[in-house]
Amino acid sequence: MLNLILRKVAASVVLLVVVSATTFMLMFIDGAAIARQVLGLGATNDQVAAKVVELGLDRPVLEQYFQWLGGVVNGSLGTSYFSGEQITNMMATRIPVTLSLVVISLFFTMILSTLIGVLAAVKGGWVDRSLQIVSVGGAAVPNFVVAIALVLMLAxxxxxxxxxxxxxxxVDTAAWAMSLVLPVAAILVGSTASAAQQFRGAMIDVLSQDYIRTLRTRGIDERYIVFRHALRNASGPGLTILSLQTIGLMGGVVVIERVFAMPGMGLLASNAALQGDIPAVMGCVLFSVIVVVVVNISVDLLNGWANPKARIS
Known part of the structure; x- marks a missing residue:
């Protein structure tokens, strides 16, 4: 298990470098354009040139990136081009908002998709068909449409x-919970639908195995067979699709935070990208990669616990 964790951490470091370098190169188009965006359209050429030097945008892109990477190692993410505020301070108040959405959504996605997938696989018939129709419909509707509909109906x-x-x-625990109900519900509609389909397919495959038929011939309780044997062996594909959904979830949070006017990392990322505030964008990218990495490692550990073969592979 320790070797698994070390391999995942090493791969995560490589992923972080690749993603951050790619993002930095794509964001940096023209130092003068960024400086003019900071100063405004009324700035003179001399003011723009001075701002370019002040922000260090006159240096080679690779040099700027490695300076940023060195700052990350030392615990500094730089300052915003527009407000001059430390990126770490900007993120400190926004990370709890986004983490609340992501963690709660992932938790309920795992619980609901497991229950729905198991129910559809075990019951079959009209129950299975009904759940599939609902799941396909939930996956097809964009989350911002669901969010707007929920606001119209329940707000x-x-x-x-x-x-x-x-x-x-x-400040207020009850008000905090109430403010998260609609955003989390809007996320759950799509994420639960996709994961439930994966759990359903995996459960159907496992329940058709010979050892399951053997357990049934021995008179073992069906619920014990389903939850003790079948679900444990079917958990791998379901957990894998859940980890993959984290990437889409981080993108969906940007839209959800805008719809519900929530001051989270998604709102910061979209505003920073529109302004060309490279340090702020890089801070958001770093946060997103870390969340995805932590979720993937956690899923791998759960897979290793549930299925010893996963530890070997």
């Missing part, structure tokens, strides 16, 4: 939940 027409905004849990 405007019937004012049960707040339509926008975010309340920190240390």
């Amino acid at each position: 405007i027409t019937v004012p049960i939940f707040p339509a926008t905004g975010y309340v920190a849990p240390d």
Whole structure:
């Protein structure tokens, strides 16, 4: 297990370098254009040239990237081109918002998709067909459409939940939970639908195996067979698709945070990308890669615990 963790950490470091370098190269188009964006259209050429030197945009791109990478190693992500604020300070208030959405959404996705997938595989018939129709429909509808529909139904027409905004849990725990209900529900519709289909297919394959038929002939309780033997062996594909969904989830959070006006990393990333604020964008990329890496390593550990063959592979 330790070797597995070390291999995953080493691969994650390589992934971080590749993704961050690619993002940095794509973001850096023209130092003068970035400086003019910071100063405004009324800035003179001399002011733009001075700003380029001040921000260090006159140096080679690779040199700038390695300086940023060195800052990351030392715990510094630089300062915003526009506000002059430390990127770490900008992210400190926004990370809890996004983590609340991501962690809660992943948790409920895992629980709901497992239950739905197992139910569809075990019951079959009209139950299976109904769940498949609902799952396909949920996966086909964009999450921002679901979010708008939820706001119209449960925040405007019937004012049960707040339509926008975010309340920190240390301010008011109940208000924090209420502010997350609609955003998390909008994310769950699509993520649960995809993962449930994967769990269903894996469960059907496992339940058709010879050892399952042998256990049934011995008179072992069906629920014990399903949850103790079949689900454990079928968990690998389901957990894998859940880890892959994390990448899409990080992109979906950007849209959800805009719809619900939540001051999270998604909103910061979209605003920074539109402005050309490279340090802020790189901070958001670093956060996203770390979240994806942590989730993938956690899923691999769960797979190793549930299926010893996964540890060997």
